[in-house]
Amino acid sequence: MVFPGLSLLEGGTGGRKAVEHAKRNVPTAFVLGTAFWPLANVINFRYIPRGGSAPVVFVGAMSVVWTAILSWMNSRSAPTAAHAHAHVHVAGDDRDRER
Numbered sequence: 001m002v003f004p005g006l007s008l009l010e011g012g013t014g015g016r017k018a019v020e021h022a023k024r025n026v027p028t029a030f031v032l033g034t035a036f037w038p039l040a041n042v043i044n045f046r047y048i049p050r051g052g053s054a055p056v057v058f059v060g061a062m063s064v065v066w067t068a069i070l071s072w073m074n075s076r077s078a079p080t081a082a083h084a085h086a087h088v089h090v091a092g093d094d095r096d097r098e099r
Contacts, residue, residue, distance in 0.1 A: 025073055036066060 040062040048058045 021074075029070060029073060032069065033066075036062075036069070 040059070044055055044058050044062075048055050
């Protein structure tokens with residue numbers, strides 16, 4: 001849900017483009033997640049002291065890192081602003097009129 005949601009919120013692209021964007025990014029995000037979260041949990045359970053709020057703070061910090069990774073993935077595969085505006089019809093533009 002991250003990639004279609006971000007695609008819709010950021011670019012306002014249609015549902016089909018949001019789904020295509022997700023299809024490009026979800027497999028990579030899944031593979032990264034299967035490496036990132038087990039490693040984060042090993043560090044949490046092995047090296048973070050039990051008791052207190054340290055484990056919760058660590059997992060929260062890892063969640064921020066993971067969100068940054070997903071955001072970076074989304075931004076590198078999204079079309080540029082210039083590309084997104086290249087197809088905007090300007091009222092009164094003669095080039096778009098049928099002859």
